[in-house]
Amino acid sequence: MRTRQGHSPGVRFPRVLGIECAGVVAGSTDPALPEGTTVAAVMGEMGRAFDGGHAEYALLPNALLMPVDTTLPWRTLAALPETYLTAQGALDALGIRPGGRLLIRGGTSSVGMAAASIARGHGVEVAATTRRPEKAGALRAAGVGHVVLDEGGPLRLPWSEGPGHVLDLVGADTVVDSLRLAGRGGTVCVAGSLSGWLVRDFEPIAMIPSGARLTAFHSDDAKGDTDALQRVVRNVEAGVYRPNVDRVFDLDDIAAAHRYMEADRATGKVVLCIGPDHRVRRAALRTLPDPVRGRSVTTSK
Numbered sequence: 001m002r003t004r005q006g007h008s009p010g011v012r013f014p015r016v017l018g019i020e021c022a023g024v025v026a027g028s029t030d031p032a033l034p035e036g037t038t039v040a041a042v043m044g045e046m047g048r049a050f051d052g053g054h055a056e057y058a059l060l061p062n063a064l065l066m067p068v069d070t071t072l073p074w075r076t077l078a079a080l081p082e083t084y085l086t087a088q089g090a091l092d093a094l095g096i097r098p099g100g101r102l103l104i105r106g107g108t109s110s111v112g113m114a115a116a117s118i119a120r121g122h123g124v125e126v127a128a129t130t131r132r133p134e135k136a137g138a139l140r141a142a143g144v145g146h147v148v149l150d151e152g153g154p155l156r157l158p159w160s161e162g163p164g165h166v167l168d169l170v171g172a173d174t175v176v177d178s179l180r181l182a183g184r185g186g187t188v189c190v191a192g193s194l195s196g197w198l199v200r201d202f203e204p205i206a207m208i209p210s211g212a213r214l215t216a217f218h219s220d221d222a223k224g225d226t227d228a229l230q231r232v233v234r235n236v237e238a239g240v241y242r243p244n245v246d247r248v249f250d251l252d253d254i255a256a257a258h259r260y261m262e263a264d265r266a267t268g269k270v271v272l273c274i275g276p277d278h279r280v281r282r283a284a285l286r287t288l289p290d291p292v293r294g295r296s297v298t299t300s301k
Helices: 081-094 112-121 133-142 175-182 226-237 252-262
Strands: 020-027 039-040 103-105 126-129 146-149 167-169 186-191 214-217 245-250 269-273 285-290 293-301
Touching: 020 081, 039 081, 081 167, 081 186, 081 214, 081 226, 103 112, 103 175, 112 126, 112 133, 112 269, 126 133, 133 146, 146 167, 167 175, 175 186, 245 252, 252 269
Parallel strands: 020 285, 103 126, 103 167, 126 146, 167 186, 186 214, 245 269
Antiparallel strands: 020 039, 285 293
Protein backbone atom coordinates (compact mmCIF):
# COMPACT_ATOMS: atom_id res chain seq x y z
CA MET A 1 0.00 0.00 0.00
CA ARG A 2 2.75 2.46 0.93
CA THR A 3 4.56 1.69 -2.33
CA ARG A 4 1.40 2.49 -4.31
CA GLN A 5 1.15 5.75 -2.38
CA GLY A 6 4.65 6.69 -3.51
CA HIS A 7 6.49 6.14 -0.22
CA SER A 8 9.04 3.59 -1.49
CA PRO A 9 12.01 5.50 -2.93
CA GLY A 10 13.24 4.41 -6.33
CA VAL A 11 10.16 2.44 -7.40
CA ARG A 12 9.20 3.05 -11.02
CA PHE A 13 5.63 2.56 -12.20
CA PRO A 14 3.88 0.66 -13.66
CA ARG A 15 4.72 -2.04 -11.14
CA VAL A 16 2.88 -5.10 -9.83
CA LEU A 17 2.94 -4.69 -6.05
CA GLY A 18 3.32 -7.34 -3.35
CA ILE A 19 6.40 -8.01 -1.20
CA GLU A 20 5.41 -11.60 -0.37
CA CYS A 21 3.50 -14.58 -1.75
CA ALA A 22 2.95 -18.31 -1.30
CA GLY A 23 2.26 -21.05 -3.84
CA VAL A 24 3.41 -24.37 -5.28
CA VAL A 25 6.09 -24.97 -7.91
CA ALA A 26 4.73 -25.85 -11.35
CA GLY A 27 8.12 -26.10 -13.07
CA SER A 28 11.65 -25.19 -12.08
CA THR A 29 15.21 -24.66 -13.26
CA ASP A 30 16.39 -25.55 -9.73
CA PRO A 31 16.53 -29.29 -8.91
CA ALA A 32 15.97 -28.40 -5.25
CA LEU A 33 12.57 -26.95 -6.17
CA PRO A 34 10.73 -29.75 -7.98
CA GLU A 35 7.21 -29.45 -9.30
CA GLY A 36 4.61 -29.46 -6.53
CA THR A 37 6.84 -27.99 -3.82
CA THR A 38 5.00 -25.63 -1.47
CA VAL A 39 6.98 -22.40 -1.23
CA ALA A 40 6.79 -18.85 0.07
CA ALA A 41 8.81 -15.74 -0.76
CA VAL A 42 9.34 -12.36 0.89
CA MET A 43 11.10 -9.09 0.11
CA GLY A 44 14.30 -9.15 -1.97
CA GLU A 45 12.93 -6.08 -3.82
CA MET A 46 9.89 -7.97 -5.11
CA GLY A 47 7.08 -5.53 -5.81
CA ARG A 48 9.62 -2.73 -6.05
CA ALA A 49 12.60 -3.46 -8.32
CA PHE A 50 10.56 -6.11 -10.16
CA ASP A 51 6.91 -7.23 -10.18
CA GLY A 52 5.64 -8.82 -6.99
CA GLY A 53 2.97 -11.10 -5.59
CA HIS A 54 -0.30 -9.22 -6.25
CA ALA A 55 -0.94 -11.16 -9.44
CA GLU A 56 -1.99 -14.54 -10.73
CA TYR A 57 1.66 -15.11 -11.70
CA ALA A 58 4.62 -13.59 -9.81
CA LEU A 59 8.04 -13.72 -11.45
CA LEU A 60 10.68 -14.16 -8.74
CA PRO A 61 14.34 -15.20 -8.32
CA ASN A 62 14.84 -18.79 -7.21
CA ALA A 63 16.93 -17.57 -4.26
CA LEU A 64 13.86 -15.99 -2.67
CA LEU A 65 11.86 -19.22 -2.57
CA MET A 66 11.51 -20.91 0.81
CA PRO A 67 10.22 -24.52 0.62
CA VAL A 68 7.72 -25.21 3.38
CA ASP A 69 6.38 -28.51 4.70
CA THR A 70 2.84 -27.85 5.95
CA THR A 71 -0.83 -28.72 5.65
CA LEU A 72 -1.99 -25.25 6.68
CA PRO A 73 -4.68 -23.73 4.43
CA TRP A 74 -3.54 -21.06 1.98
CA ARG A 75 -5.23 -18.23 3.86
CA THR A 76 -3.19 -19.12 6.95
CA LEU A 77 0.15 -19.84 5.26
CA ALA A 78 -0.07 -16.65 3.23
CA ALA A 79 -0.44 -14.60 6.42
CA LEU A 80 2.84 -15.82 7.92
CA PRO A 81 6.02 -15.12 5.91
CA GLU A 82 6.67 -11.37 5.96
CA THR A 83 4.91 -10.58 9.22
CA TYR A 84 6.26 -13.42 11.32
CA LEU A 85 9.79 -13.31 9.93
CA THR A 86 9.91 -9.55 10.54
CA ALA A 87 8.49 -9.93 14.05
CA GLN A 88 10.92 -12.74 14.92
CA GLY A 89 13.88 -10.80 13.58
CA ALA A 90 12.91 -7.69 15.54
CA LEU A 91 12.44 -9.64 18.78
CA ASP A 92 15.83 -11.27 18.26
CA ALA A 93 17.35 -7.81 17.76
CA LEU A 94 15.76 -6.70 21.03
CA GLY A 95 17.19 -9.69 22.88
CA ILE A 96 13.81 -10.69 24.31
CA ARG A 97 13.94 -13.34 27.04
CA PRO A 98 11.25 -15.18 29.03
CA GLY A 99 9.97 -13.06 31.90
CA GLY A 100 10.79 -9.80 30.11
CA ARG A 101 8.48 -6.82 29.54
CA LEU A 102 7.75 -5.79 25.95
CA LEU A 103 5.86 -2.73 24.67
CA ILE A 104 4.71 -2.91 21.04
CA ARG A 105 3.85 0.44 19.45
CA GLY A 106 1.52 -0.07 16.50
CA GLY A 107 0.15 -3.23 18.07
CA THR A 108 -2.75 -3.83 15.67
CA SER A 109 -0.50 -3.93 12.61
CA SER A 110 0.09 -7.41 11.22
CA VAL A 111 3.72 -7.39 12.44
CA GLY A 112 2.64 -6.10 15.85
CA MET A 113 0.15 -8.89 16.33
CA ALA A 114 2.67 -11.47 15.14
CA ALA A 115 5.23 -10.11 17.61
CA ALA A 116 2.68 -10.36 20.43
CA SER A 117 1.92 -13.96 19.49
CA ILE A 118 5.61 -14.92 19.42
CA ALA A 119 6.46 -13.07 22.64
CA ARG A 120 3.56 -14.58 24.56
CA GLY A 121 4.57 -18.03 23.33
CA HIS A 122 7.98 -17.47 24.94
CA GLY A 123 6.71 -16.23 28.31
CA VAL A 124 7.12 -12.48 27.77
CA GLU A 125 4.73 -9.96 29.36
CA VAL A 126 3.33 -7.87 26.50
CA ALA A 127 1.71 -4.43 26.31
CA ALA A 128 0.66 -2.97 22.97
CA THR A 129 -0.71 0.37 21.79
CA THR A 130 -3.73 1.09 19.62
CA ARG A 131 -5.55 4.28 18.69
CA ARG A 132 -8.88 2.46 18.48
CA PRO A 133 -10.45 1.02 21.65
CA GLU A 134 -12.63 -1.37 19.63
CA LYS A 135 -9.48 -3.29 18.64
CA ALA A 136 -8.57 -4.16 22.24
CA GLY A 137 -10.24 -7.57 22.07
CA ALA A 138 -8.24 -8.61 19.00
CA LEU A 139 -5.02 -7.56 20.71
CA ARG A 140 -5.80 -9.62 23.80
CA ALA A 141 -6.62 -12.62 21.62
CA ALA A 142 -3.22 -12.23 19.94
CA GLY A 143 -1.41 -12.48 23.27
CA VAL A 144 -1.35 -8.88 24.54
CA GLY A 145 -1.77 -8.76 28.31
CA HIS A 146 -2.05 -4.96 28.56
CA VAL A 147 -3.81 -2.84 25.93
CA VAL A 148 -2.59 0.78 25.97
CA LEU A 149 -4.77 3.41 24.31
CA ASP A 150 -2.66 5.87 22.29
CA GLU A 151 -4.49 9.19 22.27
CA GLY A 152 -1.50 11.24 21.17
CA GLY A 153 -0.36 12.15 24.69
CA PRO A 154 1.75 10.37 27.31
CA LEU A 155 1.12 6.62 27.34
CA ARG A 156 -0.24 5.03 30.51
CA LEU A 157 1.89 1.93 30.86
CA PRO A 158 1.20 -0.96 33.26
CA TRP A 159 4.75 -0.94 34.62
CA SER A 160 6.00 1.83 36.91
CA GLU A 161 9.59 0.92 36.01
CA GLY A 162 8.81 0.93 32.28
CA PRO A 163 9.32 -1.75 29.62
CA GLY A 164 12.66 -3.42 29.21
CA HIS A 165 12.09 -3.59 25.45
CA VAL A 166 10.10 -1.53 22.95
CA LEU A 167 9.24 -2.74 19.46
CA ASP A 168 8.38 0.45 17.58
CA LEU A 169 6.40 -0.16 14.39
CA VAL A 170 5.12 3.42 14.16
CA GLY A 171 8.63 4.72 13.57
CA ALA A 172 9.57 8.32 12.92
CA ASP A 173 6.93 10.01 15.07
CA THR A 174 7.40 7.84 18.15
CA VAL A 175 10.97 6.54 18.30
CA VAL A 176 12.27 9.36 20.53
CA ASP A 177 9.40 8.84 22.98
CA SER A 178 10.00 5.07 22.87
CA LEU A 179 13.60 5.67 23.92
CA ARG A 180 12.39 7.77 26.84
CA LEU A 181 9.97 5.04 27.91
CA ALA A 182 12.64 2.33 27.73
CA GLY A 183 15.02 4.43 29.79
CA ARG A 184 18.44 3.42 31.07
CA GLY A 185 19.27 -0.17 30.16
CA GLY A 186 16.26 -0.56 27.87
CA THR A 187 16.31 -1.39 24.16
CA VAL A 188 14.20 0.02 21.33
CA CYS A 189 13.97 -1.70 17.95
CA VAL A 190 12.47 0.20 15.03
CA ALA A 191 11.02 -2.29 12.55
CA GLY A 192 8.22 -0.27 10.94
CA SER A 193 7.55 3.11 9.41
CA LEU A 194 3.80 3.65 9.72
CA SER A 195 4.44 7.35 10.40
CA GLY A 196 7.14 7.90 7.77
CA TRP A 197 10.80 7.21 7.08
CA LEU A 198 12.76 10.06 8.69
CA VAL A 199 13.22 11.22 12.30
CA ARG A 200 13.70 14.98 11.93
CA ASP A 201 16.16 16.92 14.09
CA PHE A 202 17.40 13.76 15.75
CA GLU A 203 20.17 14.41 18.30
CA PRO A 204 21.47 11.04 19.52
CA ILE A 205 23.28 12.22 22.64
CA ALA A 206 20.33 14.34 23.78
CA MET A 207 17.58 11.91 22.80
CA ILE A 208 18.99 8.47 23.65
CA PRO A 209 19.03 8.02 27.45
CA SER A 210 22.42 7.02 28.82
CA GLY A 211 22.70 3.25 28.73
CA ALA A 212 19.69 2.78 26.45
CA ARG A 213 20.04 1.01 23.12
CA LEU A 214 18.53 1.81 19.73
CA THR A 215 18.53 -0.83 17.02
CA ALA A 216 16.52 -1.76 13.92
CA PHE A 217 15.42 -4.72 11.87
CA HIS A 218 14.69 -4.68 8.15
CA SER A 219 12.45 -7.45 6.85
CA ASP A 220 14.69 -7.81 3.79
CA ASP A 221 17.14 -9.51 6.15
CA ALA A 222 14.61 -12.35 6.46
CA LYS A 223 14.46 -13.17 2.75
CA GLY A 224 15.20 -16.79 1.92
CA ASP A 225 15.31 -17.87 5.60
CA THR A 226 13.65 -21.24 5.13
CA ASP A 227 14.53 -22.60 8.57
CA ALA A 228 13.00 -19.60 10.36
CA LEU A 229 9.78 -19.82 8.33
CA GLN A 230 9.48 -23.56 8.95
CA ARG A 231 9.80 -22.95 12.70
CA VAL A 232 7.02 -20.36 12.50
CA VAL A 233 4.80 -22.80 10.58
CA ARG A 234 5.38 -25.54 13.15
CA ASN A 235 4.46 -23.19 16.00
CA VAL A 236 1.27 -22.13 14.21
CA GLU A 237 0.36 -25.76 13.57
CA ALA A 238 0.94 -26.53 17.26
CA GLY A 239 -1.21 -23.59 18.39
CA VAL A 240 1.71 -21.75 20.01
CA TYR A 241 1.43 -18.83 17.55
CA ARG A 242 -1.80 -17.28 16.28
CA PRO A 243 -1.82 -16.36 12.54
CA ASN A 244 -4.05 -13.25 13.04
CA VAL A 245 -5.87 -13.25 9.69
CA ASP A 246 -8.22 -10.27 9.71
CA ARG A 247 -9.88 -10.69 6.30
CA VAL A 248 -9.40 -12.59 3.04
CA PHE A 249 -10.04 -10.94 -0.34
CA ASP A 250 -10.13 -12.50 -3.80
CA LEU A 251 -7.41 -11.21 -6.09
CA ASP A 252 -10.08 -9.55 -8.24
CA ASP A 253 -11.02 -7.43 -5.22
CA ILE A 254 -7.53 -6.05 -4.64
CA ALA A 255 -8.68 -2.41 -4.91
CA ALA A 256 -11.20 -3.04 -2.13
CA ALA A 257 -8.44 -4.63 -0.04
CA HIS A 258 -6.30 -1.50 -0.38
CA ARG A 259 -9.22 0.74 0.57
CA TYR A 260 -9.87 -1.48 3.59
CA MET A 261 -6.31 -1.06 4.81
CA GLU A 262 -6.15 2.66 4.09
CA ALA A 263 -9.27 3.16 6.22
CA ASP A 264 -7.41 1.49 9.13
CA ARG A 265 -10.08 -1.18 9.39
CA ALA A 266 -7.71 -4.15 9.55
CA THR A 267 -6.57 -5.71 12.82
CA GLY A 268 -3.86 -8.10 11.73
CA LYS A 269 -3.21 -9.53 8.28
CA VAL A 270 -5.16 -8.92 5.08
CA VAL A 271 -4.71 -11.83 2.64
CA LEU A 272 -5.30 -12.05 -1.13
CA CYS A 273 -6.20 -15.48 -2.52
CA ILE A 274 -6.71 -16.82 -6.05
CA GLY A 275 -9.92 -18.74 -6.77
CA PRO A 276 -13.15 -19.28 -4.87
CA ASP A 277 -11.94 -21.89 -2.39
CA HIS A 278 -9.35 -20.36 -0.06
CA ARG A 279 -8.86 -23.68 1.74
CA VAL A 280 -7.35 -25.39 -1.32
CA ARG A 281 -3.82 -24.85 -2.60
CA ARG A 282 -4.45 -23.21 -5.94
CA ALA A 283 -1.37 -21.02 -6.38
CA ALA A 284 1.55 -22.34 -8.42
CA LEU A 285 5.12 -21.30 -9.18
CA ARG A 286 7.55 -22.13 -11.94
CA THR A 287 10.98 -20.87 -12.90
CA LEU A 288 12.32 -19.61 -16.20
CA PRO A 289 15.69 -18.20 -17.32
CA ASP A 290 15.83 -14.40 -17.13
CA PRO A 291 17.89 -12.98 -20.02
CA VAL A 292 17.87 -9.49 -18.48
CA ARG A 293 19.29 -10.37 -15.07
CA GLY A 294 21.04 -13.57 -16.10
CA ARG A 295 19.39 -15.65 -13.41
CA SER A 296 16.41 -17.90 -12.84
CA VAL A 297 13.13 -16.41 -11.75
CA THR A 298 9.85 -17.67 -10.40
CA THR A 299 6.28 -17.20 -11.54
CA SER A 300 3.25 -17.80 -9.33
CA LYS A 301 -0.26 -18.72 -10.35
